[in-house]
Amino acid sequence: MTEKNFILKNLDTTNLEKGSFTWKSPSNIALIKYWGKSEPQIPKNTSISFTLNNCYTTTILEFSKKENLSKEFSIKVFFEGKTKDGFKPKIVKFFERIEKYVPFITKYDFVIKTENSFPHSSGIASSASGMSALALCLMSIEKELNSDITDEYFNKKSSFLARLGSGSAARSIEGELVVWGNHKKIPESSDLYGTKFPYDVHDNFKNYQDTILLVDKGEKQVSSTIGHNLMIDHPFAKKRFKQADNNISKLSEILQNGNLSAFVNLVESEALTLHAMMMTSNPYFILMKPNTLKIIEKIWKYRGDNKSDICFTLDAGANVHVLFPEREKEKINTFITNELIAFCQNNQYICDNVGSGARQL
Ligand code: PMV
Numbered sequence: 001m002t003e004k005n006f007i008l009k010n011l012d013t014t015n016l017e018k019g020s021f022t023w024k025s026p027s028n029i030a031l032i033k034y035w036g037k038s039e040p041q042i043p044k045n046t047s048i049s050f051t052l053n054n055c056y057t058t059t060i061l062e063f064s065k066k067e068n069l070s071k072e073f074s075i076k077v078f079f080e081g082k083t084k085d086g087f088k089p090k091i092v093k094f095f096e097r098i099e100k101y102v103p104f105i106t107k108y109d110f111v112i113k114t115e116n117s118f119p120h121s122s123g124i125a126s127s128a129s130g131m132s133a134l135a136l137c138l139m140s141i142e143k144e145l146n147s148d149i150t151d152e153y154f155n156k157k158s159s160f161l162a163r164l165g166s167g168s169a170a171r172s173i174e175g176e177l178v179v180w181g182n183h184k185k186i187p188e189s190s191d192l193y194g195t196k197f198p199y200d201v202h203d204n205f206k207n208y209q210d211t212i213l214l215v216d217k218g219e220k221q222v223s224s225t226i227g228h229n230l231m232i233d234h235p236f237a238k239k240r241f242k243q244a245d246n247n248i249s250k251l252s253e254i255l256q257n258g259n260l261s262a263f264v265n266l267v268e269s270e271a272l273t274l275h276a277m278m279m280t281s282n283p284y285f286i287l288m289k290p291n292t293l294k295i296i297e298k299i300w301k302y303r304g305d306n307k308s309d310i311c312f313t314l315d316a317g318a319n320v321h322v323l324f325p326e327r328e329k330e331k332i333n334t335f336i337t338n339e340l341i342a343f344c345q346n347n348q349y350i351c352d353n354v355g356s357g358a359r360q361l
Pocket of ligand 1: 029030032033034035047125127166167168169224225274315316
């Protein structure tokens with residue numbers, strides 16, 4: 001599919017006066033990281049993520065026909081029941097980017113009521129779940145205006161729109177493993193939207209666990225926009241994009257053959273490479289905190305002592321995602337409670353597992 005497939009002409013809004021749609025959309029954690037993009041939100045390399053089950057955004061989008069014919073967007077935002085004007089500039093920017101594909105958005109007054117299942121400012125990026133939930137609500141309006149839309153088109157266009165709000169949001173429509181970015185070994189993969197990992201996944205990866213240790217709940221030190229831009233003149237950028245491309249091929253094999261030690265090695269290497277890119281850019285950043293390193297050392301020791309397949313991954317921040325197979329759940333939960341929670345801010349952590357994607361409520 002190309003960008004043109006997402007522009008539907010002549011959608012008639014005459015008979016749709018008002019309504020409301022609600023979607024619950026998940027966050028995701030990348031195993032092969034997306035870091036570096038070109039306009040408009042086209043990734044420099046393919047990424048792949050686990051969809052999360054317990055970290056999600058629920059968004060209600062209420063809409064009613066505007067009384068005036070102004071072309072300005074009319075948006076009111078509520079976050080956890082309270083007006084949140086602070087979210088508006090990002091949403092207006094999102095609407096500006098997607099207007100070409102959903103032109104009906106100038107015709108309605110919108111009220112957006114949104115909340116997250118995870119604590120605000122927990123350092124868990126809400127842009128993936130938030131932008132995908134909003135994109136899905138808008139697609140529900142489009143479907144109301146054109147009932148011929150297939151489920152496949154609905155999902156692809158939701159991901160396409162979500163991507164224009166936040167790149168990683170493209171991977172938050174479906175589950176459980178989602179690929180975003182064109183790759184020769186992944187049929188149907190696209191730079192424009194996320195697609196489900198197309199091969200049978202080994203049982204070792206069924207219901208994979210992800211416990212998120214909240215090491216630092218502060219505001220993001222580097223915004224995604226600044227972060228991705230750091231890759232533009234980065235001395236190692238070309239090598240990194242090539243490496244990510246190879247890593248996708250490797251991970252695709254691993255997910256099919258169930259080789260957990262290869263998985264552990266690849267996933268940790270990806271996490272550290274993401275941080276290495278930040279440390280070697282200019283300006284440079286260290287996003288890990290002392291406790292991030294302490295947790296990593298503990299994980300490595302536990303893995304050695306217990307012949308375990310526990311591993312970690314990181315986002316663009318200090319929090320640690322502890323990944324492990326379901327069969328190790330009980331033992332690793334004890335280890336986490338006894339030895340890792342002490343390194344979390346206010347002892348806060350979130351037990352999660354791989355989930356199946358967004359749902360309309
Ligand atoms: O979606 P963005 O633009 O916030 O970028 C997210 C980038 C990482 O979370 C660091 C990696 C990824 O692939 O999710």
